[in-house]
Amino acid sequence: MSKVRVYEIAKQLGLSNKELLNTLKEFDIEVKNHMSSLTDEEASIVTEYYAPSNGENNKEVVDTNKETMEIEDDNEDLDVISIPTNVTVKDLAERLGKQSSDIVKSLMLKGIMATANQEIDYETASSVALEFDFLTEEEEEKDIVDEFFAEEPDDEEDLVTRSPIVVVMGHVDHGKTSLLDAIRESNVTSREAGGITQHIGASVVTINDNDITFLDTPGHEAFTAMRLRGAMATDIAILVVAADDGVMPQTVEAINHAKAANVQIIVAINKIDKPGANQDRVKQELVEYGLVAEDWGGDTICVPVSAIEKTGLDQLLEMILLVSEMEELKANPNKKASGTIVEAQLDKGRGPVATVLIQNGTLKVGDAIIAGTSYGKIRAMIDDKGRRVKQAGPSTPVEILGLSEVPVAGDAFYTAKNEREARHVAEKVIRRDREKLIQNTPQKVTLDDLFSQIQAGNMKELNIVVKADVQGSVEAVKQSLVKLSNEEVMIKVIHGGVGAINESDVMLASASNAIIIGFNVRPEASAKTVAESEQIDIRLYRVIYNAIEDIEAAMKGMLDPEYREKVIGHAEVRQTFKVSSVGTIAGSYVQDGKFTRNAKVRLVRDGIVIYEGELESLKRFKDDVKEVNSGYECGIMLSKFNDLKEGDIVEAYIMEEIPR
Numbered sequence: 001m002s003k004v005r006v007y008e009i010a011k012q013l014g015l016s017n018k019e020l021l022n023t024l025k026e027f028d029i030e031v032k033n034h035m036s037s038l039t040d041e042e043a044s045i046v047t048e049y050y051a052p053s054n055g056e057n058n059k060e061v062v063d064t065n066k067e068t069m070e071i072e073d074d075n076e077d078l079d080v081i082s083i084p085t086n087v088t089v090k091d092l093a094e095r096l097g098k099q100s101s102d103i104v105k106s107l108m109l110k111g112i113m114a115t116a117n118q119e120i121d122y123e124t125a126s127s128v129a130l131e132f133d134f135l136t137e138e139e140e141e142k143d144i145v146d147e148f149f150a151e152e153p154d155d156e157e158d159l160v161t162r163s164p165i166v167v168v169m170g171h172v173d174h175g176k177t178s179l180l181d182a183i184r185e186s187n188v189t190s191r192e193a194g195g196i197t198q199h200i201g202a203s204v205v206t207i208n209d210n211d212i213t214f215l216d217t218p219g220h221e222a223f224t225a226m227r228l229r230g231a232m233a234t235d236i237a238i239l240v241v242a243a244d245d246g247v248m249p250q251t252v253e254a255i256n257h258a259k260a261a262n263v264q265i266i267v268a269i270n271k272i273d274k275p276g277a278n279q280d281r282v283k284q285e286l287v288e289y290g291l292v293a294e295d296w297g298g299d300t301i302c303v304p305v306s307a308i309e310k311t312g313l314d315q316l317l318e319m320i321l322l323v324s325e326m327e328e329l330k331a332n333p334n335k336k337a338s339g340t341i342v343e344a345q346l347d348k349g350r351g352p353v354a355t356v357l358i359q360n361g362t363l364k365v366g367d368a369i370i371a372g373t374s375y376g377k378i379r380a381m382i383d384d385k386g387r388r389v390k391q392a393g394p395s396t397p398v399e400i401l402g403l404s405e406v407p408v409a410g411d412a413f414y415t416a417k418n419e420r421e422a423r424h425v426a427e428k429v430i431r432r433d434r435e436k437l438i439q440n441t442p443q444k445v446t447l448d449d450l451f452s453q454i455q456a457g458n459m460k461e462l463n464i465v466v467k468a469d470v471q472g473s474v475e476a477v478k479q480s481l482v483k484l485s486n487e488e489v490m491i492k493v494i495h496g497g498v499g500a501i502n503e504s505d506v507m508l509a510s511a512s513n514a515i516i517i518g519f520n521v522r523p524e525a526s527a528k529t530v531a532e533s534e535q536i537d538i539r540l541y542r543v544i545y546n547a548i549e550d551i552e553a554a555m556k557g558m559l560d561p562e563y564r565e566k567v568i569g570h571a572e573v574r575q576t577f578k579v580s581s582v583g584t585i586a587g588s589y590v591q592d593g594k595f596t597r598n599a600k601v602r603l604v605r606d607g608i609v610i611y612e613g614e615l616e617s618l619k620r621f622k623d624d625v626k627e628v629n630s631g632y633e634c635g636i637m638l639s640k641f642n643d644l645k646e647g648d649i650v651e652a653y654i655m656e657e658i659p660r
């Protein structure tokens, strides 16, 4: 029985595939799509249906039928390609082996204007393909991003032991950097001369033929930043505690961070060479935090060391190996590599440079990788000893060149089949990120919507710019704010400075999606304009406590100021008159907005607020008035404040209810 395809008959009858498919349905002829075949009998049913009723035309129908069958023979030569439900003109062109311009032209003839990057639907794509003698079938829809990132579990027999990845944490000045340096140096001298360590963000130390990978950035901040991005790149945390100082606030933080991340802790009791060193006190204090030393009956390994005198280092390294052996750290070196970006920056000469830590598989020069929205083919790889390498296996850190842009530290990286796939996935990720952003973050972060953003998982880091009248306040605010960080959101003061809030503060806030907090300072006029257009939340306070309270409340979704101040005008003091028994009257000029008698006011001198209160009186010439508009002069007296000077700015504001 000969067969003919639906689209062929549609073409013969001058119908769209859809129309014909509908008709077939009416005749109860079951077909899946326009690629489906019809029997002669089925074909003649529809051709007859569409044929004019006179005899001549009937003959034509028969002829048509014949011609259709001839076409079928031609079909044997036609290639079939699969295309997705929605395909870009460019992608279709690639699949057809044509130029995008050929497709654009063909679409144009159909009355469809489309650019190379525009998507067209399956029907349209299919009709274009036909013109280039290609039959199409619809590709099953798959989320290529999900599919790409879905990792296949490894078979037990493919797994081999890998070396541990270690981070050093502890309180400031307890010797994290010194200890790392000492470990690296002692390791270098044990090798032949010339093995100079290259700073790539992580380094490999060898002891008794076993490797240990150390992340170079000490401290739990970097570690937590990575963890917040979902990267779990460390196996063991070395908690450095100075024997002369004991457990301090950041020691406790480090313990908590390591515990939260389920990372094994090894305690290095450092500075044992110092006269005030007291190891027992350290062990005693650690008990409070659930770390009981082995010689005290617990299971926490404590190693006494001196980074300065380089004692205890080998023992520490051996303990790391012991713990990693117990942990049975494994990976499969025989597959495409995946891991974490440890560090990344833009190098003037070499372009985007990133240090990656391979966690599974083997990375090779020439591999195409994707990390966040960055992708590319690896041009070169350099290890921590500064040597060029061709490939790197699990637990190895290498610096790589060849990425399209600088990835974010903490991002995971994956290997693609080729550069084309890497680009394709990156583009999809970018598009998806953008859609997500548009969907979930209609605007920049504000304290009012902080809670909902945290809940939606969009906010993992609240960036803050702090401006204050004196350096002391900047520091105080910084410290108290950072302490508010919790499991869900990390508060980061990205910039702190003295003086009025200026345009560059706002630009910085905009670029880093930050909010601005000001203490006893005001935004400059230009900063305000930019802040409005960029939708940057600027919060002004006179008391640090209030700021802490607000942010804390916002993080819990309980921010309550139902009123928000609205600045209604500014006036510049041009002349002052002292009137005995009354006080100082400021002859002022309303620069913008207006002044109303019942408005609240603040006096700003060089961007610093020096008074906040009420208007004592508002006059035009000798008369009391209810309001003065911009462009007019007026006399202003402040309630219980007389220290007005020429050039001061009086800001008028009202408290306005904000709709929730």
Ligand SMILES: Nc1nc2c(ncn2[C@@H]2O[C@H](COP(=O)(O)OP(=O)(O)OP(=O)(O)O)[C@@H](O)[C@H]2O)c(=O)[nH]1
Binding pocket: 170, 171, 172, 173, 174, 175, 176, 177, 178, 179, 218, 270, 271, 272, 273, 274, 305, 306, 307, 308, 309
């Ligand atoms: N006596 C003695 N001093 C040490 C030892 N280890 C570090 N120090 C000193 O302690 C100070 C702080 O050491 P760092 O290595 O900078 O400490 P850190 O923990 O990395 O400090 P931050 O990076 O600022 O958090 C330096 O002056 C070191 O010389 C030690 O074993 N013995």
